[in-house]
Amino acid sequence: MNVYRRMFLTVIFAAVTVITSSAGAASFEVTPFAGYTMGGEFSNAETGQPLSLNDTSSYGIMLDFKQAMDSKQPGTAWIELYFSSQQTKLKADQGAFAGSPSLDVNIEYYHVGGTYGQSEGTVQPFVVGTLGATHMVPKGAGFESETKPSLSLGGGVKLYLTEHIGLRFDARWFGTLVSSNGGMFCSNGACLVKVQGDLFSQYAANAGLILAF
Numbered sequence: 001m002n003v004y005r006r007m008f009l010t011v012i013f014a015a016v017t018v019i020t021s022s023a024g025a026a027s028f029e030v031t032p033f034a035g036y037t038m039g040g041e042f043s044n045a046e047t048g049q050p051l052s053l054n055d056t057s058s059y060g061i062m063l064d065f066k067q068a069m070d071s072k073q074p075g076t077a078w079i080e081l082y083f084s085s086q087q088t089k090l091k092a093d094q095g096a097f098a099g100s101p102s103l104d105v106n107i108e109y110y111h112v113g114g115t116y117g118q119s120e121g122t123v124q125p126f127v128v129g130t131l132g133a134t135h136m137v138p139k140g141a142g143f144e145s146e147t148k149p150s151l152s153l154g155g156g157v158k159l160y161l162t163e164h165i166g167l168r169f170d171a172r173w174f175g176t177l178v179s180s181n182g183g184m185f186c187s188n189g190a191c192l193v194k195v196q197g198d199l200f201s202q203y204a205a206n207a208g209l210i211l212a213f
Contacts, residue, residue: 027065027066027212027213028063028064028065028066028212028213029062029063029064029066029078029210029211029212029213030061030062030063030210030211030213031061031062031063031064031168031208031209031210031211032059032060032061032208032209033059033060033061033062033084033168033206033207033208033209034057034058034059034206034207034208035057035058035059035060035084035204035205035206035207036055036056036057036058036204036205037055037056037057037058037084037086037088037107037202037203037204038055038202038203038204039052039053039055039201039202039203040052040053040088040107040200040201040202041053041093041200041201042090042184042193042195042200043195049092049093050092050093051090051091051092051093051193052090052091052093053088053089053090053105053107053202054088054089054091055088056086056087056088057086058084058085058086058204058206059084059085060082060083060084060085060109060206061082061083062080062081062082062083062168062208063080063081064078064079064080064081064115065078065079065080066078067079069119074118074119075116075117075118075119075126076116076117076118076119077114077115077116078114078115078116078126079112079113079114080111080112080113080114080115080128080130081111081112082109082110082111082112082113082130082132082152083108083109083110083111084108084109084204084206085106085107085108086106086107086108087104087105087106088104088105088106088107089102089103089104089105090102090103090105090138090185090192090193091103103138103139103140103143103185103192104138104139104140105136105137105138105139105185106135106136106137106139107134107135107136107202108134108135108136108137109132109133109134109135109150109152109174110132110133110135111130111131111132111133111150111151111152112130112131112132113128113129113130113131113132113152114128114129114130115127115128117158122159122160123157123158123159123160124157124158124159124160125155125156125157125158126155126156126157126158126170127154127155128152128153128154128155128156128170128172129151129152129153129154130151130152131149131150131151132149132150132151133147133148133149133150134147134148134149134150134174134176134200135147136148136184136185138185138192140185140187142187142188143185143186143187143192144185144186144187146184146185148176148177148178148200149176149177150174150175150176150177151174151175152172152173152174152175153172153173154170154171154172154173155170155171156168156169156170156171156206157169157170158210160210160212163212164211164212164213165209165210165211165212166209166210166212167207167208167209167210168206168207168208168209168210169205169206169207169208170205170206171203171204171205171206172203172204172206173201173202173203174201174202174203174204175199175200175201176199176200176201176202177198177199177200178195178198178199178200179195179198183195
C-alpha cells in the first residue's frame with residue numbers, strides 16, 4: 001500500500017472517529033463503488049505523436065458527512081472524501097506502431113470536497129465538486145511515479161431503498177494540472193512523455209452501494 005493511500009485512510013479513520021464520538025453526531029455514508037474511467041491523452045512534444053490511456057474499469061470508495069441543514073436552503077450539503085483507482089495502459093494512438101509499445105499505469109485520485117442536493121425523498125439528485133491529487137504510477141522498471149494537483153466536477157443521484165441502504169450513480173470530469181512542456185514517466189533522467197499543454201482530462205461513471213449511519 002503506497003504512502004498516499006495510507007494517508008488517505010488515516011484521514012478517513014480520524015474523521016469517522018471524531019464524528020461518531022461527538023454529541024449529536026452528523027449522519028455519514030460509506031459508498032464502495034465500481035466505475036468506468038475514460039479519456040486521458042498526452043502529446044509527445046518531441047514527435048508530435050498523441051499518447052492515450054485505455055478506457056478501463058475502476059473502483060474506489062466515497063465517504064460523505066452530512067452537514068447541519070439550513071432552514072433557508074432547499075437542499076443539504078455533504079463533505080466528501082473520494083478515492084478511486086484505475087489500472088490502464090498508456091499507448092500510441094497513431095502511426096504504424098499504434099498501440100505498441102504500451103506502458104501499464106495505475107491512475108489514483110485522492111480528493112476532498114462536497115456534494116449539494118435534494119435533502120428528502122427516495123430519489124435525491126446532487127452536484128459534486130472536489131479537489132486533491134492525481135497519483136500516476138507507471139509499472140515499468142525504473143519509472144518514477146507522478147503526483148499532480150487535480151479537481152473534479154459532476155453530478156448524480158441517490159436512490160434510497162431503506163433508511164440505511166441505497167444506490168448511488170454519478171458521473172465526473174477530472175482535470176489534472178501538468179507542467180506545460182515538462183517530462184513525465186522518467187527513468188534515469190530520460191522521460192517517456194514530453195508533455196504539451198497544462199491539463200490532463202478524464203471522465204468517470206460510477207455506481208455504488210450506500211451504507212448510511
